Amino acid sequence: MATVNEAVERMEWKRARVSQKRQVTIPQKLFEQAGIKDEVEFGIKGNHIIMRPVREHTGSDYFADLILADLIKEGYTGEQLLAKFREKQAELQVxxxxxxxxxxxxxxxxxxxxEDETKKLFGDVIED
Incomplete structure (x- = not known):
């Protein structure tokens, strides 16, 4: 099982200077590979700062968009679309x-x- 430190060591690394205002310029290649648009969010795991792009569609909004797109592809419109959308959302909640x-x-x-409950439920996980 790989640890976070081992996974981090296998990554491609680029250097950047930190300004006096704690600002950093993200190298273009990494910026593009990560799919960053307007915003990023930060987290911390041990002594590693993790940055990832903010995704506009998360949680139930994401699934709502998928449901709606599928129903439109199936040809639903108007009141019929609304009724079918509500039905699919209810099915998803159940x-x-x-x-x-x-x-x-x-x-x-x-x-x-x-027994290790996490490993039994989810398999190998990366731990710090």
Whole structure:
């Protein structure tokens, strides 16, 4: 299992100066490869700063856009489109609730067994 440090060491690296105002210019190649548009967000894991592009469509908005695009491709319009969209959204909510319930059941079944619950549920994960 690779650790975060091992994964970071295998990355392509570019140097950049940090200005007195803590500003950094992102090398163009990395900027393009990451798909950065207008904004980035930062996180920290151990002593590593992680920067990633902000994605406009996340969570339920993302799925709503996918549902709507599929229904339009299927030829739905007007009131029929709206009704079918609401139906698909309700189906999605039920499916998500079922997944949450199932994952909670699986997690409970491993509790107290001494086994690595995360590894059992998700396989190998990168850890710091």
């Amino acid at each position: 499916a998500v609730q079922q997944l949450i319930a199932e994952s909670a059941d699986v997690a409970r079944s491993y509790r107290g067994t001494g």
